[in-house]
Amino acid sequence: MKGRNEIREVFNRGRRIGCKGAKLFVLKNDLPRSRICFTFSRNFGNAAQRNRAKRLGREAYRNLKPSLQSGYDLILLAYPDDVKPGKQRLDERAGQLRYLCAKAGLLK
Secondary structure, eight states: OOSSSHHHHHHHSSSSETTTEEEEEEEEEEESEEEEEEOTTTTOHHHHHHHHHHHHHHHHHHGGGGBBBEEEEEEEEEOOSOOOOOGOOOOHHHHHHHHHHHHHTTTT
16 A cells, blocks of 8 residues: 555544554455555654564565455554564564454455
């Protein structure tokens, strides 16, 4: 997803599902594929930590994508939790994303 208006629409009209350290916004789109965007709270580390968290999120989504339903816009809003922003691991982010998608009913 690119573009301020698309992202704002998902924030305003999408369903919100939360867990410790992250919140997922979900909105059905009219496309044959799903799109995802990663964003972070203001106090989520420095730029290098945010970039690492974004890379981990992309990889977690890439691994989970075959088991997700298509046709949704997703925004993952990450918060700093007990783990420092730069110290989070891929398995933690993947577990977080799987849990949120399951709660949203997006798993096949």
